[in-house]
Amino acid sequence: MAQTFGFQVQGRDGKARTGVITTPRGEIRTPAFMPVGTAATVKAMLPESVRATGADILLGNTYHLMLRPTAERIDRLGGLHRFMNWERPILTDSGGFQVMSLSALRKMSEEGVRFKSHIDGSEHFLSPERSMEIQRLLGSDIVMCFDECPALPAPEEVVAKSMRMSMRWAQRSRDAFGDRPGHALFGIQQGGVTQELRAESAEALVQIGFDGYAVGGLAVGEGQEAMFGVLDYAPGMLPEDKPRYLMGVGKPDDIVGAVQRGIDMMDCVLPSRSGRTGQAFTRRGVVNIKNARHMDDPRPLDEDCTCPACRGYSRAYLHHVFRAGEIISSMLLTWHNLHYFQELMAGLRGAIAEGRLDAFVAQFHARRAEGDIEPL
Amino acid sequence: MAQTFGFQVQGRDGKARTGVITTPRGEIRTPAFMPVGTAATVKAMLPESVRATGADILLGNTYHLMLRPTAERIDRLGGLHRFMNWERPILTDSGGFQVMSLSALRKMSEEGVRFKSHIDGSEHFLSPERSMEIQRLLGSDIVMCFDECPALPAPEEVVAKSMRMSMRWAQRSRDAFGDRPGHALFGIQQGGVTQELRAESAEALVQIGFDGYAVGGLAVGEGQEAMFGVLDYAPGMLPEDKPRYLMGVGKPDDIVGAVQRGIDMMDCVLPSRSGRTGQAFTRRGVVNIKNARHMDDPRPLDEDCTCPACRGYSRAYLHHVFRAGEIISSMLLTWHNLHYFQELMAGLRGAIAEGRLDAFVAQFHARRAEGDIEPL
Numbered sequence: 001m002a003q004t005f006g007f008q009v010q011g012r013d014g015k016a017r018t019g020v021i022t023t024p025r026g027e028i029r030t031p032a033f034m035p036v037g038t039a040a041t042v043k044a045m046l047p048e049s050v051r052a053t054g055a056d057i058l059l060g061n062t063y064h065l066m067l068r069p070t071a072e073r074i075d076r077l078g079g080l081h082r083f084m085n086w087e088r089p090i091l092t093d094s095g096g097f098q099v100m101s102l103s104a105l106r107k108m109s110e111e112g113v114r115f116k117s118h119i120d121g122s123e124h125f126l127s128p129e130r131s132m133e134i135q136r137l138l139g140s141d142i143v144m145c146f147d148e149c150p151a152l153p154a155p156e157e158v159v160a161k162s163m164r165m166s167m168r169w170a171q172r173s174r175d176a177f178g179d180r181p182g183h184a185l186f187g188i189q190q191g192g193v194t195q196e197l198r199a200e201s202a203e204a205l206v207q208i209g210f211d212g213y214a215v216g217g218l219a220v221g222e223g224q225e226a227m228f229g230v231l232d233y234a235p236g237m238l239p240e241d242k243p244r245y246l247m248g249v250g251k252p253d254d255i256v257g258a259v260q261r262g263i264d265m266m267d268c269v270l271p272s273r274s275g276r277t278g279q280a281f282t283r284r285g286v287v288n289i290k291n292a293r294h295m296d297d298p299r300p301l302d303e304d305c306t307c308p309a310c311r312g313y314s315r316a317y318l319h320h321v322f323r324a325g326e327i328i329s330s331m332l333l334t335w336h337n338l339h340y341f342q343e344l345m346a347g348l349r350g351a352i353a354e355g356r357l358d359a360f361v362a363q364f365h366a367r368r369a370e371g372d373i374e375p376l
Numbered sequence: 377m378a379q380t381f382g383f384q385v386q387g388r389d390g391k392a393r394t395g396v397i398t399t400p401r402g403e404i405r406t407p408a409f410m411p412v413g414t415a416a417t418v419k420a421m422l423p424e425s426v427r428a429t430g431a432d433i434l435l436g437n438t439y440h441l442m443l444r445p446t447a448e449r450i451d452r453l454g455g456l457h458r459f460m461n462w463e464r465p466i467l468t469d470s471g472g473f474q475v476m477s478l479s480a481l482r483k484m485s486e487e488g489v490r491f492k493s494h495i496d497g498s499e500h501f502l503s504p505e506r507s508m509e510i511q512r513l514l515g516s517d518i519v520m521c522f523d524e525c526p527a528l529p530a531p532e533e534v535v536a537k538s539m540r541m542s543m544r545w546a547q548r549s550r551d552a553f554g555d556r557p558g559h560a561l562f563g564i565q566q567g568g569v570t571q572e573l574r575a576e577s578a579e580a581l582v583q584i585g586f587d588g589y590a591v592g593g594l595a596v597g598e599g600q601e602a603m604f605g606v607l608d609y610a611p612g613m614l615p616e617d618k619p620r621y622l623m624g625v626g627k628p629d630d631i632v633g634a635v636q637r638g639i640d641m642m643d644c645v646l647p648s649r650s651g652r653t654g655q656a657f658t659r660r661g662v663v664n665i666k667n668a669r670h671m672d673d674p675r676p677l678d679e680d681c682t683c684p685a686c687r688g689y690s691r692a693y694l695h696h697v698f699r700a701g702e703i704i705s706s707m708l709l710t711w712h713n714l715h716y717f718q719e720l721m722a723g724l725r726g727a728i729a730e731g732r733l734d735a736f737v738a739q740f741h742a743r744r745a746e747g748d749i750e751p752l
Contacts, residue, residue, distance in 0.1 A: 039696075039697070040693070040697070041697055041703075041704040043702060043703055043704075044704070044707075045704070046684070046704065046707065046708075047688075068696065068699070068700060069671070069692070069695075069696040073672060073692070076672065077672070077674055077690060077692050077693075078674070083690070083692070083693055083696075084693065085688040085689055295445070295449070296449060296452065296453070298454070312423075314453060316445070316453050316459070317453075317461075320416065320444065320459075321415070321416070321417055323444070324444060326419060327417075327419055327420040327703055327706055327707070328417045328419075328421070331422065331703070331707070
């Protein structure tokens with residue numbers, strides 16, 4: 001195992017790259033999709049099953065964990081890896097995004113954000129310094145700067161003002177993080193959909209210096225076209241030799257488009273959340289398992305898929321257990337979705353390494369255009 | 377694999393027996409505990425995990441399956457084994473007990489029971505003949521006679537009248553079941569807590585002739601002392617060379633007492649249901665994982681247990697995920713409980729085979745008397 005954090009690009013195809021991030025807890029093959037383990041669990045999955053889908057790294061949510069069971073408790077219990085029984089790398093977000101989306105009665109200042117817990121109404125404070133402390137207590141391998149971002153669309157001056165505060169917070173995050181060999185700190189580019197602001201943000205981050213760089217502030221309501229518009233230039237503003245992470249993305253076609261534009265890492269709750277609501281991702285599109293057309297269908301979700309849900313169960317069974325509200329429905333559909341996402345990433349990595357990304361992407365879209373297999 | 381249904385007693389210790397039931401779908405080591413897979417799933421478990429706990433056979437509920445997804449649909453899809461991805465033996469109950477406990481607006485006659493579904497209010501009819509048909513459509517390996525039983529305590533004349541109708545229904549079940557090589561039909565002894573009625577029922581069943589015999593009508597409110605009182609004589613009224621099945625039992629000490637009294641098979645929702653409500657069974661008693669005393673406890677539920685929940689997770693983690701309402705809480709606690717129950721059965725089988733059941737039972741009770749390990 002590497003004793004320090006590192007990143008090697010091993011292959012390129014157009015703007016897309018494939019490579020490996022090395023950490024003391026294991027390698028992360030890129031482009032990488034990180035399943036989200038919000039409250040110290042990828043919902044409805046055992047960690048060994050998450051690993052079996054091909055995941056090299058999980059994402060943990062600082063906001064949720066600081067409220068329950070608390071970072072101090074996780075630290076006393078030996079850190080987040082031991083706590084949740086996942087010994088491979090973990091990336092934690094800074095808590096900033098979820099304070100904005102989940103908490104009540106928040107009050108933001110240059111210093112940080114004061115807010116009330118959505119669980120019990122208790123009062124808490126997050127700042128760059130406190131976020132770094134929490135992520136250190138959790139034992140996170142990849143720590144994210146504490147930042148702030150407005151929902152889009154937003155007036156340019158709002159986006160600019162917010163970005164500049166995030167850059168000051170990035171410096172404070174860097175200072176508070178200190179020197180922690182084997183652990184990485186990532187900066188987060190902001191600037192909405194305005195190229196000049198993205199450039200200003202990238203310059204500020206590179207000036208400070210980070211182990212990796214996230215494209216932040218996207219997937220917040222701007223739509224895929226606007227997101228791809230930003231991704232046409234934003235990754236190129238960030239250092240070539242560091243991983244580039246697109247936060248909170250996305251749907252399979254978002255992922256493919258982002259990888260084509262030079263993104264190395266992504267995360268999203270979509271595969272696990274959809275699993276619980278009866279949506280399954282397949283090469284031919286989305287299957288809504290609750291639909292009555294699956295009631296008598298003996299076929300698996302996807303005949304070419306090797307996940308446990310597809311190897312062992314019919315659509316009829318998955319329909320039945322979803323309708324009956326059985327936990328196994330969430331377990332099997334989540335497993336299938338995570339398997340699908342990881343298989344997509346493996347396909348992208350192989351295609352980039354072999355210089356056939358365009359053909360891979362063309363086939364990806366062609367299969368989806370066929371639509372889901374028709375019912376019997 | 378055996379092509380026919382059979383039972384061999386391989387060891388005895390007092391009234392207790394250990395042996396093996398052979399079926400075309402595999403062997404069932406006795407005494408056996410059957411996890412309950414009500415709606416074609418043992419809740420919160422994948423079937424391979426149920427098998428990994430040591431289960432040789434599952435129980436399926438005719439009442440639930442006939443209503444959703446329906447026996448006819450399961451038959452079209454290849455039977456219950458394929459449907460739920462469990463290729464080993466399945467025992468199905470007759471539906472009678474749950475019609476009484478779950479359905480609304482039921483109307484019973486000599487012919488059978490008309491009732492409305494608790495799911496959608498639709499009207500259905502169950503009789504010995506229809507129950508046999510449903511269990512055949514499901515593909516059940518061990519089919520139970522359709523019977524009826526009053527909740528206890530009940531006046532003796534009510535119990536006697538009900539028992540005699542159940543015996544007439546047993547004959548009709550036998551006639552309707554016909555000759556199905558490799559599949560077994562079990563009769564169910566009734567008679568409440570009255571020895572003369574139990575004797576009359578046993579005699580009627582033996583007269584008809586079955587592949588196995590259940591002690592029915594217990595665990596319906598009479599308490600452990602009264603249940604053991606019946607078990608002191610009831611199993612001895614049933615043929616020595618056939619399996620004896622105590623339906624719906626029970627707690628670990630119920631199981632131990634029943635095995636001591638000559639019972640070979642049992643089933644209960646307790647380990648899976650308790651798993652979902654945060655109760656874990658251990659050698660030293662029950663752990664209520666929701667209690668605040670577990671919040672900082674780094675130890676597993678049971679330090680001697682080898683199940684995935686105990687190998688991978690602290691009480692603190694299990695407490696956290698239970699409090700947070702995470703699905704993994706049900707998954708891990710159910711797995712632990714099923715593992716505990718199967719390990720108890722394996723211990724009982726070994727002790728009987730080696731003629732040391734009394735010592736095993738004494739140690740079982742002594743450990744429980746120690747109580748759960750104290751918190752840190």
